[in-house]
Amino acid sequence: MAKADKKPRIRQSAPLAPTKAKSPAVSNRRSRSVFGRWLRPLAPLLKVLRWLAPRYFVNAWREVRQVTWPNRRETWRLTLAVFVFATIFGFAIFGVDKVLERIFKETVLK
Known part of the structure; x- marks a missing residue:
């Protein structure tokens, strides 16, 4: 059992060769990265909002149905x-x- 633990479990791949010419997709990614850098600090907040917003409306509708009008x-x-x-x-x-x-x-x- 001790020999089995010493085996590497993940193989490392060869490094990628650098690209010589920039394609138009790279320039588009660069313009998006500016927007991404601006949103990156807000990512945890956005993740929570994506989770809470639908739940809020579902719970609100549930409460409205429980009201005795x-x-x-x-x-x-x-x-x-x-x-x-x-x-x-x-x-x-x-x-x-x-x-x-x-x-x-x-x-x-x-």
């Missing part, structure tokens, strides 16, 4: 409740504003 009657009832609350709150703010305005005019501007 109100029927028409409940929708109108809740809409009316919002309008009533907003009106009451508006009158309350109006009253507080008028009281503070009167106090300000009597104390500061007198």
